Amino acid sequence: MTHDELRPLLGAYAAGALAESAAEAVRAHLASGCTECLHDIFSRPVGLPRGGGDESSRTATEPPHDEAERHAVHAPPPAPVRRGRRWGLAVTIVVLALALATFASWTIYDLREREAARHAEAVRLAARVSELEAARAELATRVDGLAHDREAARDEATRQAEAVRATAEENASLTAELEAARGRIATLTRGVQRRDSEIAQLVTGVDEQRAVHDLAATPGVELVRLKPIAPVADAGGHVLWHPARDTILLYAFDLPPLPEGNHYRVRLRLGDGRVEDGPVFRPGPRGDVALPIRLTGGAAHLREVQVVRDSTAEPVLAGQTRPLPSS
Numbered sequence: 001m002t003h004d005e006l007r008p009l010l011g012a013y014a015a016g017a018l019a020e021s022a023a024e025a026v027r028a029h030l031a032s033g034c035t036e037c038l039h040d041i042f043s044r045p046v047g048l049p050r051g052g053g054d055e056s057s058r059t060a061t062e063p064p065h066d067e068a069e070r071h072a073v074h075a076p077p078p079a080p081v082r083r084g085r086r087w088g089l090a091v092t093i094v095v096l097a098l099a100l101a102t103f104a105s106w107t108i109y110d111l112r113e114r115e116a117a118r119h120a121e122a123v124r125l126a127a128r129v130s131e132l133e134a135a136r137a138e139l140a141t142r143v144d145g146l147a148h149d150r151e152a153a154r155d156e157a158t159r160q161a162e163a164v165r166a167t168a169e170e171n172a173s174l175t176a177e178l179e180a181a182r183g184r185i186a187t188l189t190r191g192v193q194r195r196d197s198e199i200a201q202l203v204t205g206v207d208e209q210r211a212v213h214d215l216a217a218t219p220g221v222e223l224v225r226l227k228p229i230a231p232v233a234d235a236g237g238h239v240l241w242h243p244a245r246d247t248i249l250l251y252a253f254d255l256p257p258l259p260e261g262n263h264y265r266v267r268l269r270l271g272d273g274r275v276e277d278g279p280v281f282r283p284g285p286r287g288d289v290a291l292p293i294r295l296t297g298g299a300a301h302l303r304e305v306q307v308v309r310d311s312t313a314e315p316v317l318a319g320q321t322r323p324l325p326s327s
């Protein structure tokens with residue numbers, strides 16, 4: 001039965017007027033610790049019937065129900081109800097004892113539950129603590145490992161920096177050696193080129209001497225006179241010429257001195273009217289020169305030889321091998 005279903009029975013129960021099955025239900029409810037019902041039971045004058053419950057047990061001398069309640073503690077009950085009150089008191093004591101026992105066992109159960117929960121929590125916390133301790137130890141190990149790795153990396157970096165510096169020094173030394181070697185090669189190359197040039201000049205000189213010798217030995221060689229051209233008056237010279245040879249020899253003397261850096265040039269007028277530039281030269285200290293001149297098309301077409309100032313093209317000497325066609 002529920003609390004609400006039992007509420008109306010409490011008065012009859014306190015009066016000991018309930019049937020045994022209903023009284024058992026009320027006792028079970030009280031034993032469950034319902035404080036409201038317990039308070040209700042304690043606040044009732046035990047043994048008195050509640051209004052309408054059992055009219056037959058009420059005597060004519062009893063005051064009305066409410067009045068009896070009001071005076072239950074202070075006024076001694078009338079004699080005919082004493083036996084019923086004692087019975088109700090016994091019931092109440094039993095109920096209280098049951099309630100106390102229930103409360104005590106519930107309290108013990110609750111305490112055991114809490115103790116078990118606390119123990120479980122302590123076990124769990126201990127496990128967590130040892131877990132954390134293990135994790136801390138592992139972390140400490142890893143930190144040690146990392147510190148070791150960092151030291152190793154630092155050593156390696158130092159070694160590499162040292163190696164780089166050594167390599168740089170070696171490179172600088174090699175570069176300096178390479179530069180020195182290049183300098184020596186350049187010097188040797190210049191020497192070889194100078195030697196080549198000297199050899200070429202010697203070969204050329206030998207060829208010219210042979211050509212001049214051949215020219216001079218050729219029967220019918222002609223000597224062309226070079227005459228000064230005004231305003232030059234003192235200079236003179238000759239050209240050794242043969243139409244079957246490709247080399248002529250120019251010899252000149254008393255050429256006017258030239259400013260520093262200036263030259264004379266030989267100009268060759270040919271039979272077809274063309275004018276070719278010959279070699280340039282600076283005369284010797286007495287204004288003299290002996291110059292073999294090679295003619296690419298042979299000497300047969302040569303009509304006139306001139307010596308001109310190279311800077312102004314002003315003629316100084318001139319001589320004709322054959323009379324010029326129109327002039």
Ligand SMILES: [Zn+2]
Pocket residue numbers: 003004006029034036037038
């Ligand atoms: Zn209740």
